[in-house]
Amino acid sequence: MGGGREMTWCIYTPITAASVKTLGLASGVYDPDPKNWDNQMRKLTDADGQNIGYLTLVETMLSRATQKGARIWFQTEVTALSAANSSSVQVQVADGRVFNAGAVLLNIPQMPVLKLLRQSGEPFSSMFPEPLYAPASFPIMKLYLHYEDAWWRNYLGLVSGPFENANASPNSSSAVINIHDIPSQGPAPLKGQYHDGDVRCDGPAGKCRGFLQAFYSGGSSIDWYKSFHSWNGDAAMHISSKSVEHKELLASIHSALVGLHREALDAANVTALVEKLRPDSGVLSIWSQGVTGIHAGCHVPKPGVHPKPEDLPAAALRPFPGFPVYVANEAYGTVPCFAEGSLNMSSAVLDHLNVPLAASCNILTAATWSQHETDGRTAASSSDVADVSPMRRKLREATGCSSSLQTTTSTTTSRLVQAAAWLLVDHVESDVMTCSCLSCTRIVFIYGSSSSFDLILGRKSRMNPMYI
Incomplete structure (x- = not known):
């Protein structure tokens, strides 16, 4: 932007689209004018084609999660993390309770996650998670x-x-x-x-x-x-x-x-x-800064090399090497300001946690956002942008997925369904978290809400992957 240069963003959100489809929610055209750039975007509707709001997706996901045995505590502030070893994490809440977790997934924006880490014990208090400081926020x-x-x-x-x-x-x-x-x-x-x-x-x-x-x-x-x-x-x-x-x-x-x-x-x-x-x-x-648990509208990566903007999702995914603490959030994801970024990072977390997944992983693990500077040229299609995106390659590397990128969302793979199994939002414009019931020890998922950090616990027992 500036100097006669033009920036093209490819808004590509196959995981979000597949989640909507799998939940059986209806959608309609967002902008009815085919000449406008957002004509291909969709909105949630009822049976009569009337708007029902993005929150419907969240409420439906939450209902499915509780039906599958998820235990959820609202208004339960997480105050600190600590770890005595590399195989578990202690999660402390405001009333003094401590939960032992085999892994923790933080789906809270930049300022809240940094605040939580400042209050945390060893080893997190003595380690500097550089990638978490990379984004800039704005209202x-x-x-x-x-x-x-x-x-x-x-x-x-x-x-x-x-x-x-x-x-x-x-x-x-x-x-x-x-x-x-x-x-x-x-x-x-x-x-x-x-x-x-x-x-x-x-x-x-x-x-x-x-x-x-x-x-x-x-x-x-x-x-x-x-x-x-x-x-x-x-x-x-x-x-x-x-x-x-x-x-x-x-x-x-x-x-x-x-x-x-x-x-x-x-x-x-x-x-x-x-x-x-x-x-x-x-x-x-x-x-903005005055909103509890959010403190910003959107985030964008700062220009630089530690990490480079296109490397941020992979770098922020596990900010404390050797410890099972993961991050999946719009602030660090592949599509700034969109739920898709959080969903994509969540997929990579599932890979790290060895969740059994289907062999077909090309839709989910490909990065879903590309940013290019061109001299007045616009990419011909989403697939054209995808082929040259270093961010897409990085996310494939981070998740170990080597299959070719697809730009279609017509097939919802079991992998995608697992990654979208629990979907919760802390604000309806940008912050979405997904996780799955895992066949391992207890896993704690923390996501921001408008009033506190809320806690979600997976069952402490072996179970099959949860399908929506």
């Missing part, structure tokens, strides 16, 4: 407004595509924020998409109501909104028109939306009508 914000009259659809026919106004930060998609880049007092920064919010067209003559995504990005535009956030430890906050400050916030955003669409509203002769409308509620989510 992300998402804002939805609810209208009983979805005017952008009802009067303007806008069902797809992005929009933004002049007060949206020019660095809004960048991980590096210029401290002097501050948004103006008005209008409210806008950077949304017409197709993202849940809309129901069930009124008279098909009139629509629903949510408009007014902002989804990072950058200094967050500074405009963050003074309205309650900062109570949770990312999401409900915006109510019954609150004085929220009423002002809703009015300011609506005014900005009218200003941005004024030309189209004038052409449709509905400006006066829409100006009088007001959103009745909304949801403001800011994933």
Whole structure:
């Protein structure tokens, strides 16, 4: 980015897609316009094609896990790790209990995992896990407004595509924020998409109501909104028109939306009508340092050689050589900001733990994200990008998989199903953890939640791999 160079990201998420399919969840097209880059992305839907939210995947996985015998403790903070030898790890929780584990999988973001390790005992307190310091983090914000009259659809026919106004930060998609880049007092920064919010067209003559995504990005535009956030430890906050400050916030955003669409509203002769409308509620989510158990929106690897960015997933997988402590997280994974990165690292952990897996491993162990700098050239397809990705090769090396890469997700292998057996999320945009019931000693899986570090214990007995 800069100097006339263009960066191409290949968002390739076969494990996530196969998990959705295996669970029997329905999905629909995310963006209905085939001309847009995100037309091939999918969203979870109900039987009628209505949005049901990504959390449905998490809830379904959690239900399957408990049915299979998983024991889960919420609101149970893990305070320290220690190890007397290389064959087990002691996991201490806030109430003083200590669990002995044959292996520990940490699926918590960068800042929480470093905090946990700082509180831990030997040998972790005297070892420096350099790869865990490699990512840089940045905040992300998402804002939805609810209208009983979805005017952008009802009067303007806008069902797809992005929009933004002049007060949206020019660095809004960048991980590096210029401290002097501050948004103006008005209008409210806008950077949304017409197709993202849940809309129901069930009124008279098909009139629509629903949510408009007014902002989804990072950058200094967050500074405009963050003074309205309650900062109570949770990312999401409900915006109510019954609150004085929220009423002002809703009015300011609506005014900005009218200003941005004024030309189209004038052409449709509905400006006066829409100006009088007001959103009745909304949801403001800011994933940043103030969110308990998360402390960031997304992560990207810093440029450098210890490790190189493309080597980070393999380097961070087992940050304490000789000890059975593993890491699988979006912060270190193959697809920053996507669940796929955590899923892919989890597959490598299963290999290290000698979980019986099917011979076909090419979908899962291939890295699922590629970053290339080109001179205005775009990769012709996902397979073109995959063939030259050093990250894909590294993940194959880390997991011992030498079979050729496939770019299809039509076949869900037993290996993939095992790796996606338990899927839990600490925030619905990026942090996903998978693990499997293992035929070995007790294994502890730790993942971040919006309020604490939660604990998941596998059965302490030999059992067949769990299928979803």
